[in-house]
Amino acid sequence: MTDARDVIAARAAQELHSGEVVNLGIGIPNRIPGFLDPDVEIFLHTENGLLGVGPRPAEGEVDLELIDAGKKPVTLMPGAAAFDSASSFAMIRGGHVDTVVLGALEVSETGDIANWMIPGGKALGVGGAMDLVTGAKRVIVTMTATTPAGEPKLVPACTLPLTASGVVKVVITEHAVFRLVGNELVLTELLDGATAETVAAETSARYRVALS
Amino acid sequence: MAATRSTAIEAIAEIPDGATIMVGGFGLVGAPLTLIDALVEHSTATDLTIISNNTGEAGRGLGLLLRQGRIKKAIASFFTSNPEAVEAAMTGAIDYELLPQGTLAEAIRAGGAGIGGFYTPVGARTELAKGHEERIIDGVPHILQAPLRADVSLVYATWGDELGNLRYRRTAQNFNPAMASAGALTIAEVAEIRPVDGFAPEDVHTPHLYVNRLVQSTLSLADVQGAGA
Numbered sequence: 001m002t003d004a005r006d007v008i009a010a011r012a013a014q015e016l017h018s019g020e021v022v023n024l025g026i027g028i029p030n031r032i033p034g035f036l037d038p039d040v041e042i043f044l045h046t047e048n049g050l051l052g053v054g055p056r057p058a059e060g061e062v063d064l065e066l067i068d069a070g071k072k073p074v075t076l077m078p079g080a081a082a083f084d085s086a087s088s089f090a091m092i093r094g095g096h097v098d099t100v101v102l103g104a105l106e107v108s109e110t111g112d113i114a115n116w117m118i119p120g121g122k123a124l125g126v127g128g129a130m131d132l133v134t135g136a137k138r139v140i141v142t143m144t145a146t147t148p149a150g151e152p153k154l155v156p157a158c159t160l161p162l163t164a165s166g167v168v169k170v171v172i173t174e175h176a177v178f179r180l181v182g183n184e185l186v187l188t189e190l191l192d193g194a195t196a197e198t199v200a201a202e203t204s205a206r207y208r209v210a211l212s
Numbered sequence: 213m214a215a216t217r218s219t220a221i222e223a224i225a226e227i228p229d230g231a232t233i234m235v236g237g238f239g240l241v242g243a244p245l246t247l248i249d250a251l252v253e254h255s256t257a258t259d260l261t262i263i264s265n266n267t268g269e270a271g272r273g274l275g276l277l278l279r280q281g282r283i284k285k286a287i288a289s290f291f292t293s294n295p296e297a298v299e300a301a302m303t304g305a306i307d308y309e310l311l312p313q314g315t316l317a318e319a320i321r322a323g324g325a326g327i328g329g330f331y332t333p334v335g336a337r338t339e340l341a342k343g344h345e346e347r348i349i350d351g352v353p354h355i356l357q358a359p360l361r362a363d364v365s366l367v368y369a370t371w372g373d374e375l376g377n378l379r380y381r382r383t384a385q386n387f388n389p390a391m392a393s394a395g396a397l398t399i400a401e402v403a404e405i406r407p408v409d410g411f412a413p414e415d416v417h418t419p420h421l422y423v424n425r426l427v428q429s430t431l432s433l434a435d436v437q438g439a440g441a
């Protein structure tokens with residue numbers, strides 16, 4: 001595997017357990033179903049109003065009224081349930097979604113996340129990001145270790161506008177798995193042949209090393 | 213009261229200048245396309261406040277209303293899918309309010325349900341908390357969100373009956389049920405209008421007491437699907 005995004009998605013897939021209700025964000029998280037162990041059955045939730053999201057439809061089998069939060073066509077799994085936006089976000093805020101996996105621009109060493117806005121950028125939208133990271137029982141961030149300019153994304157404190165504070169539990173990059181244990185960031189695993197020195201060089205957050 | 217059958221043009225003609233309008237849909241899916249088209253082509257109502265998840269797309273749906281300069285203010289969770297709306301908001305050409313999607317949905321639900329507002333942890337201590345009262349509940353910061361109501365709600369349902377009972381399909385449901393409840397005048401666009409008792413009472417999603425005007429849909433998602441929904 002050479003694509004960093006696939007390394008991240010494959011490792012993130014191992015974090016998910018049978019029976020969980022999971023909401024996957026746009027980008028790397030959307031690649032996770034392709035890496036799930038066939039024995040692991042999860043229920044995918046999409047915030048625009050569906051529990052039991054199935055794979056992308058074959059060409060010619062697209063239902064225009066059946067989309068995910070990225071506005072891409074999906075299919076229904078057996079037992080799928082459709083509902084309205086207010087109900088969907090009640091599920092999210094109410095803690096009924098077990099795990100959300102999503103990307104981030106920055107994560108801090110205390111689990112703060114910034115992923116909705118770059119000041120001066122051309123984007124103006126928060127969508128369901130704040131609801132999801134605030135309400136889900138477990139927040140897993142999948143992101144490359146650095147920005148395209150090579151700056152660390154796992155930082156002492158976020159500099160970009162916050163999505164929520166202290167909510168992130170796991171961070172998976174192409175080189176490492178970090179976990180928030182209590183209020184402490186811990187490096188627990190190296191990925192894809194990375195060394196502890198590589199990870200240290202691309203991480204400005206303070207962390208403890210406890211490789212398993 | 214039962215809904216009144218009406219054409220899209222007749223129904224849209226009831227919208228005055230300065231009206232606050234809720235428009236259902238997640239992108240174009242579940243959007244009342246026939247009513248939006250009538251609003252763009254056959255109404256001159258201006259200074260409008262639009263409450264909708266996305267404010268349309270560039271040159272499509274509500275995006276056309278923006279191009280016509282008829283939007284005074286937009287309340288949404290995600291403007292990014294319409295770069296022209298982002299530009300208008302950032303340059304001050306329109307007023308805007310950005311809400312987390314779940315807060316937007318719940319504020320509309322609260323508006324329809326007679327709730328005077330609610331405290332939510334979502335957005336607390338972020339930039340979107342500005343102007344919202346904060347209160348600590350069970351040790352967690354929450355912010356107060358006011359309800360949203362509209363003069364007119366434009367909604368879409370795949371099925372309806374002649375009284376105005378509505379039933380939605382798949383992910384075309386989204387904001388429509390809450391918006392149907394929060395409009396002083398709710399205009400429902402329906403693809404298949406059945407006689408009364410056309411479906412079982414327990415299959416009704418939006419009971420007819422929320423619906424004032426019933427319009428036959430003449431523009432489908434397939435009709436407007438151009439470059440990417």
